[in-house]
Amino acid sequence: MPLRRLLLVPGQRLTGAAAPWLRRLIRTWRPAHGAIIHEGELQYFGDLPALLGPENVAVLSQTMDPRLFGPPEAECPYPSCHGAKLWHTVPPRHLPQILRQVDAVLISITAGPIIQHVITAARRHDIPIALFDRPDHPELYGDPARQRNTFREFRHGDDFDLYFKQELLPDCQTDYTRPLSPLPVRLESYTLTPAKKEFSVFFCGRPRYKDSQDDKKELLEKAQQNIPRSRVLLHTARDSFLTNAAYWHNLMASQIALSPSCKVWDSYRHCEIGLSETTAIVAPIPYTVTCGPPLQDGKNAILYRTRLGNNGKYHLDDPDIIDKIRWYLDNPQECERLARVWHNDVLQGHTVTARGRYIIEQIASLR
Secondary structure (H helix, E strand, O other), X not given: OOOOOEEEEOOHHHHOOOOHHHHHXXXXXXXXXXXXXXXXXXXXXXXXXXXXXXXXXXXXXXXOOHHHOOOOOOOOOOHHHOOOOOOOEEOHHHHHHHHOOOOEEEEEOOOOOHHHHHHHHXXXXXXXXXXXXXXOOHHHOOOOOHHHHOOOOOOEOOOXXXXXXXXXXXXXXXXXXXXXXOOOEOHHHOOOOOOOOOEEEEEEEOOOOOOOOHHHHHHHXXXXXXXXXXXXXXXXXXXXXXXXXHHHHHHHOEEEEEOOOOOOOOOHHHHHHOOOOOOXXXXXXXXXXXXXXXXXXXXXXEEEOEEEOOOOOEEEOOOXXXXXXXXXXXXXXXXXXXXXXXXXXXXXXXXXXXXXXXXXXHHHOOO
16 A cells, blocks of 8 residues: 655754754854765655655654755765755654654654654554664674664564664564665765776775774775775875865776775765766675665676674675776776666666655555
């Protein structure tokens, strides 16, 4: 049965219900290079009102920070977190009336103390509940209790009927879990210009090796040491970042872009690289469950194997990866073929609109 009306309970960073220190930071911190004001939930929730109709999505919130909506600033490092139209909100005191009018409830696990209140009220009205778990969860890697801990403190049946999870491990799948990775993109937030190929492989970002999976450092070092014309730029401070124009020029001017794991398998880079029709992606074989068109080695990507180490982190475990990258560099037509296929896959299945449609379809299956 189609989903007609939805109650959305977003995270505290969207609703302004965050801790006082964070609210003050959001109000006052305007860094010279790049906008710190962003919230990744908008990559998933942003187009729900457009898809269902603004009058059919009740957003439970006293207010919204308008700077989280609208187009990204010129040097915003996360363009896909912007571009949604400002939502119409419903004050929490109107929850009893709203629950009589909706078909389902979607609650972010970062919504704070109001979560249990909404769950209790929705259960009283026999309304299906979907929970949305987007925060990184690397603690699950190697956790012997990961099947239980996947759901944090929530319980199926009591607290939810469906559980959306970004970091959904293969052996933690159930008939009531749904994957969210990879992070989708908002196409209109980017402007890319074709460029002559100057570099073989490209990566730009902060190392953060202590917090990242180990395949990141291992892949980047191998690329720097073994691939001529590689451009691996590591920054330790935000004020040393490339401008957005320079970043996208470097990516468009590269045959291949590297997208290793960061804190978890998923990364903004996975789908952003797909915005280029001529730059192929190198990434780890997904060790989390994904949705939408999958990354497939030799079909739309150059993928490498990893293994989970005793330290609970994933390591590069593919001695042939550099030779594989070299082969594609020596065969540019094949390299561009991969890029075109992933580009089309991103456009078809990894946009903010596509992910919103997926969320709606999965919630509708509860009814």
